[in-house]
Amino acid sequence: MMSWIIIAVVAIAIISFMFKETKRITEDFEAKLAPTNANEFARAGRGEVERELYSDGNAELKLAFSRTNIPDGSMVKLLINGDFVKDYQVNDGRVYEKINTKSGMNVPSVKVGDKAEVIYNDTPVLYGEFYLD
Secondary structure (H helix, E strand, O other): OHHHHHHHHHHHHHHHHHHOOOOOEEEEEEEEEEEOOOOOOOOOOEEEEEEEEEOOOOEEEEEEEEOOOOOOOOEEEEEEOOEEEEEEEOEOOEEEEEEEHHHOOOOOOOOOOOEEEEEEOOEEEEEEEEEEO
């Protein structure tokens, strides 16, 4: 009797896995961030902005950077092609945050060569250009 229950549970698991919609990445762009020449806040800073589009139509944007001396609690802005995306709070010289359309956030489209900038006190501190990842 116990073996039939195990077989039934395994069969249900296999069938549900087969019919589960898988989410795959259909577009993947990344911009490696490096310090701009005009700032003293991110001379050693490094990071990335990554934008992914999934097969279910949802998009995600990740900003991650570290090794800056931007004061804790400060706000920085992310701009893509000069357009404001979002404010982010800096902690310990770094930011790591994802936004996505699934949670109602606006995730801009990007293409190869588009520009990403992190702005602190109206000064660009990190900069990069998008490429296919």
